Amino acid sequence: MPPSEAAFTSAVTGAQRRAPSPIWGDEREAVSAALHWAATYAVEGSDPKATMRSADALLADAGETITPQGLGAARALEIFDTILRPATRSTDDPMNLAYIPCAPTRAAVAFDTVVSAANIYGGLWEGGAGAIFAENQALRWIADLLGWPAEAAGVFVSGGTSGNLSALAVAREQARARRGGRPEEGWAVACASTAHSSNVTVAKVLDMTVVEVPIDDAGHLTGPALAAAITQFPNICAVVVSAGTTNAGLVDDIASVVDVAHAHDVWVHVDGAYGGAALAAPSVRHLFDGIEKADSFIVDPHKWLFAPYDCCALLYRDPHAAASIHAQHAAYLDSIDRGESNPSDLAAHLSRRVRGLPLWYSLATHGTDKYSEAIEAGLAASRKVADWIGASTHLELVLEPELSVVLFRRPGWSDADYRRWSRKLALEGTMLCVPTRHAEEMVLRLAFVNPDTDPDHVIAVLDQTMRRPPAEL
Numbered sequence: 001m002p003p004s005e006a007a008f009t010s011a012v013t014g015a016q017r018r019a020p021s022p023i024w025g026d027e028r029e030a031v032s033a034a035l036h037w038a039a040t041y042a043v044e045g046s047d048p049k050a051t052m053r054s055a056d057a058l059l060a061d062a063g064e065t066i067t068p069q070g071l072g073a074a075r076a077l078e079i080f081d082t083i084l085r086p087a088t089r090s091t092d093d094p095m096n097l098a099y100i101p102c103a104p105t106r107a108a109v110a111f112d113t114v115v116s117a118a119n120i121y122g123g124l125w126e127g128g129a130g131a132i133f134a135e136n137q138a139l140r141w142i143a144d145l146l147g148w149p150a151e152a153a154g155v156f157v158s159g160g161t162s163g164n165l166s167a168l169a170v171a172r173e174q175a176r177a178r179r180g181g182r183p184e185e186g187w188a189v190a191c192a193s194t195a196h197s198s199n200v201t202v203a204k205v206l207d208m209t210v211v212e213v214p215i216d217d218a219g220h221l222t223g224p225a226l227a228a229a230i231t232q233f234p235n236i237c238a239v240v241v242s243a244g245t246t247n248a249g250l251v252d253d254i255a256s257v258v259d260v261a262h263a264h265d266v267w268v269h270v271d272g273a274y275g276g277a278a279l280a281a282p283s284v285r286h287l288f289d290g291i292e293k294a295d296s297f298i299v300d301p302h303k304w305l306f307a308p309y310d311c312c313a314l315l316y317r318d319p320h321a322a323a324s325i326h327a328q329h330a331a332y333l334d335s336i337d338r339g340e341s342n343p344s345d346l347a348a349h350l351s352r353r354v355r356g357l358p359l360w361y362s363l364a365t366h367g368t369d370k371y372s373e374a375i376e377a378g379l380a381a382s383r384k385v386a387d388w389i390g391a392s393t394h395l396e397l398v399l400e401p402e403l404s405v406v407l408f409r410r411p412g413w414s415d416a417d418y419r420r421w422s423r424k425l426a427l428e429g430t431m432l433c434v435p436t437r438h439a440e441e442m443v444l445r446l447a448f449v450n451p452d453t454d455p456d457h458v459i460a461v462l463d464q465t466m467r468r469p470p471a472e473l
């Protein structure tokens, strides 16, 4: 049950309240209303029928909200609650199986509010020591899952794109230092076509070319294929390995890629933004063999580690190389005590919210065993649904899932049928499942990361809604 209005009002009118600001006045009403909304929403959850609306429709209902005199907290929150939030997708509904959903624990969601209220500067140890200490303990849990040594270190950044950017910047810098400058043709990063699109964007930002390495018959990047690419393009200084491709949930052959890459002094970055969470799942841990020798790694806790947006854990096996490019120096920063490791030294940023704390609080609350159990639940759900699809008479499994993504087809349906079916179920709030492409073919994709998803419910929906063409539904 959410706390009562009275409990909140008394919390924000307590004896230790700070004096009203001469400019902002007494903001207790604004605080009380916002925190009450947050507490209620955190336990109630979201409406799967909520969907986007056009900017014109939103303007018609909300009007101009930024005015010289302000609307007042009550009206601003009312607009958010009744107009704005309902025009956003429910990311944590158990039947949201599209893209990569975000299904945070209630503990993590609530603690995000605490992080905001505490307003801690997380860029430098000097400003955020206690909070950074806790973040580092959560990062250490991940480093242990990777099998990395005690000196491994990391930082929480906003998302996988940002994590990939910072890691590949370090890879490029290390190559420059080790190989005595930039090659005439510039640096290149190797990856498979199945690597996440953010890596191509990052390469552009870093002025690196992308060498696409062919995948094997099972869809994996492998060491022998990388070796051939390096022979042809000696300017490759880094390889991106997918530990869970977003589209199909496949884990590249990390061990063989690491061996080949290191034999050629090529940095190995493992993009586990989605699938890296499965390191904590004993049933699939063997798929990640070799990761203990990789150089950098990312995992997005907002994907499969049950934290809210936006959060990416970026780790380096040896953090020294990272500081050599990312540490910022300026006259006004000279007096900083740099005794401990500073998060700002490990990625392209300076100011930083301590965005790892919701994960830390949830981990500290529930324990790591529960995390393993929750991730195994997603894996088990995907296997159950995949097995049912494989045995059904009206659907076909496209690939055996390695992690928790299921690709399947409905023989006889056109691309337009897939889209119509997907949209109808989304508007009803029955299930969010959107089409994707696999080997040029449009297929359907389900991503299981929410431990509350009931696979039998998903099976029932596929059974009841896919036998007839969507026009007849």
Ligand SMILES: Cc1ncc(COP(=O)(O)O)c(C=O)c1O
Pocket: 100, 158, 159, 160, 161, 162, 196, 198, 244, 245, 246, 271, 272, 273, 274, 275, 300, 312
């Ligand atoms: C494997 C992979 N890498 C990187 C990203 C980019 O992460 P973000 O959206 O947090 O920037 C994604 C996002 O889905 C992903 O699945």
